[in-house]
Amino acid sequence: MVDLFAAGLFAAIQPQMLLLIFLGVVVGIIFGSIPGLTAVMAIALCLPMTYGMSPAAGMSLLVALFVGATSGGLIAAILLKIPGTPSSIATTFDGGPMMEKGEGVKALGAGIVFSFIGTILSIIALVFVAPALARVALSFGPHEYFAIAIFSLTLIATLSSGSMTMGIFSGLVGFAVSTVGIAPVDATRRFTFGMVELNSGFSILAVLVGMFAIAEVIKVAEAGRAGSNIRIMAPVMKGVKGFGFSMKEFFEQLPNGFRSAAIGIVIGILPGIGAGTSNILAYIAARSRSRTPEEFGKGTLEGVVAPEAANNAGIGGAMIPLLTLGIPGDAVTAILLGGLMMHGIQPGPMLFVTQADLVYTIFAALTVSAIVMLIVEFYGLRIFVKLLAIPRHILLPMILVLCAVGAFGLASRIFDIWTVLGFGILGYAFVKAGIPTAPFIIGFILGPMAETNFRRGLQLSQGDYTGFLTNPISGAFLALAALSIIWQIWSGMRKRPARTSS
Amino acid sequence: MAKSRTKGLVVGATMLLTGLIYFLLAARIPGSGGVDASFFPHMLSIGMILLGAIHLFQSWRQPIAAMPQEMSGDIIEQARGAAEDEDAPAGEMAPDYLSVVLSLLLIGFFVLLMRPIGFIFAASIYLFLQIALLSPSGKPIPWLRLALMAVVVSATIFFLFRYGFSLMLPAGPLTPFLS
Structure with missing residues (x-):
């Protein structure tokens, strides 16, 4: 394993790769820091650039974007008190007050350093857990894959924001959209309406870019000409040494950082919930374990360290099911999956056997990205602060044009741009109706996996449905799926009487 | 309610x-x-x-x-809600659906025109009109600067992808002049 990692590291520090990682981290931080721009957008926009690259170079760029964008959220969270990404929501709770107290640099410095520590710890977990899990997953058959897909689908539908009804509905619509095209197993044509372009179904990228990027552009249009008057406070950098906090403070925060990173990694592994949830859970955990819980919300360092260590720790965590099973945990890993497939790579346990060098190059690229992020974010802070001032009414139309370029690049067809636009309108409708979009994406990706494996599994067990329950792994996952739904319904019913009595 | x-x-x-x-x-x-x-x-x-x-x-x-908000009782939902509210640039302003419809029409025309008139022209016209449409009211729109920016951005994207990443975007009337 060590020699494979060393070879990966050697590949990742070649000048061309370093340049790509540097660019990826910088663009990622920009997208992460500007509210309204997301990691998904950053990756979607850079995907067409990777078409001509080797898989290793392309994936290095994409993971660098992922690392940069996850961490970049802290800049807006501290300076503007607006989370740049959902994964920095809890950072605003104490980052904002610290900024107001004149400790902005300290908050930023601690956020950056613990983002780095969180990322590195999660990469260590990834490097040790993923190959072991992949070895276990090698023995998985259709029964297991069907059950894991159903488990992941129920988890995301029940745990995502909004009501459970909406979450499950969103997942079902995503699944339904994935049924367009030629069916698995028997190759029947479904819902193509005689259009040849629909035979292969909708591309993951068209769906993702539409639902996440175009829908965001339409949301900006909704605000009309009212414009935004965000006031940006610049942190006082004068007389600041190092990262703005003392070694004593650093060591004091280490247990908090490690605990938060552990929360981030575990939450990151679970499909359906990621950094958006783990940063808040880590914040709550830090508050309950703190000796000074009353300081939380007033600008305490612990309150910045916890969410930032946790959200970046989600990176390595989320990569585990993605690489070993081909299951993305959220929209960002879904688009990374799209990137891998674009290069003809099918994530799953076989990847560790057939393309171990690529897997370890990805691990190494993550490590290098974390180091680059640490350096770039601290020394380039002044520039990123300036970028926050770029008006969104100029930025988002340009992003739309780039999305169109990316969609066209899929197969040089204008048809794909129309698809992106169509999914953009659907994504906007979802936002308006209060339906969460993440379950849709996971339903779209895991739907075919569930369907194919269900039908194959049935063929294997000669049409006997009990095969899914008697197989221990498949049975356990299906039981967990059922439990998660029952638990949600139960907790929903428990809350309702409490509310009516209040 | x-x-x-x-x-x-x-x-x-x-x-x-x-x-x-x-x-x-x-x-x-x-x-x-x-x-x-x-x-x-x-x-x-x-x-x-x-x-x-x-x-x-x-x-x-x-x-x-x-x-x-069936599940808004827990802290995660509250925090998410707060974040989404802050994300809305104009607070409690009523949504401007005219802008939404016009923007969608502009995007539609951009895609429709991309083949016949080429990416550079279609994107320039789209960017110019879209940014003008969304510019904050009350401030004069710098028309000339906006036009220049639209053309420069579109041309940069076109040439960067054509020669940098080998992605042949529709060139329209410019096709005979390009290698």
Whole structure:
């Protein structure tokens, strides 16, 4: 394993790769820091650039974007008190007050350093857990894959924001959209309406870019000409040494950082919930374990360290099911999956056997990205602060044009741009109706996996449905799926009487 | 609250209708009756219809309770809600649907014109009009600077992708002049 990692590291520090990682981290931080721009957008926009690259170079760029964008959220969270990404929501709770107290640099410095520590710890977990899990997953058959897909689908539908009804509905619509095209197993044509372009179904990228990027552009249009008057406070950098906090403070925060990173990694592994949830859970955990819980919300360092260590720790965590099973945990890993497939790579346990060098190059690229992020974010802070001032009414139309370029690049067809636009309108409708979009994406990706494996599994067990329950792994996952739904319904019913009595 | 009830009813009805349409379309898939290509579409459509009905029922039964936030009791939802509110640039302003429709039309024309007049011209016109449309009111729009920016950005994207990443975007009338 060590020699494979060393070879990966050697590949990742070649000048061309370093340049790509540097660019990826910088663009990622920009997208992460500007509210309204997301990691998904950053990756979607850079995907067409990777078409001509080797898989290793392309994936290095994409993971660098992922690392940069996850961490970049802290800049807006501290300076503007607006989370740049959902994964920095809890950072605003104490980052904002610290900024107001004149400790902005300290908050930023601690956020950056613990983002780095969180990322590195999660990469260590990834490097040790993923190959072991992949070895276990090698023995998985259709029964297991069907059950894991159903488990992941129920988890995301029940745990995502909004009501459970909406979450499950969103997942079902995503699944339904994935049924367009030629069916698995028997190759029947479904819902193509005689259009040849629909035979292969909708591309993951068209769906993702539409639902996440175009829908965001339409949301900006909704605000009309009212414009935004965000006031940006610049942190006082004068007389600041190092990262703005003392070694004593650093060591004091280490247990908090490690605990938060552990929360981030575990939450990151679970499909359906990621950094958006783990940063808040880590914040709550830090508050309950703190000796000074009353300081939380007033600008305490612990309150910045916890969410930032946790959200970046989600990176390595989320990569585990993605690489070993081909299951993305959220929209960002879904688009990374799209990137891998674009290069003809099918994530799953076989990847560790057939393309171990690529897997370890990805691990190494993550490590290098974390180091680059640490350096770039601290020394380039002044520039990123300036970028926050770029008006969104100029930025988002340009992003739309780039999305169109990316969609066209899929197969040089204008048809794909129309698809992106169509999914953009659907994504906007979802936002308006209060339906969460993440379950849709996971339903779209895991739907075919569930369907194919269900039908194959049935063929294997000669049409006997009990095969899914008697197989221990498949049975356990299906039981967990059922439990998660029952638990949600139960907790929903428990809350309702409490509310009516209040 | 009456507004949120109406919204709940409309959303529920749309969910139900989506399920019904999908069910009817699924019925047209040739099948053998067992677990075939139409099995999952049928299951999914039944699920959608049920969920639509549940949502309709919930919205109809809870006219006064704060129904859209069924799970807003926990801290995660509150934080998410707060973040989404802050993300809205103009606070409690009414959505400008005219801008939305015009923007969608602009995007539509951009895609429609991309082949005939080429990417550079189509993108320049789109960027110019879209940015002008969304520019904050009350400030004069720097027309010339905007036009220049639209052309420079479009041309940069076109040439960067054509020569940097070998992606041949439609060149339109410029085709004979490009290598």
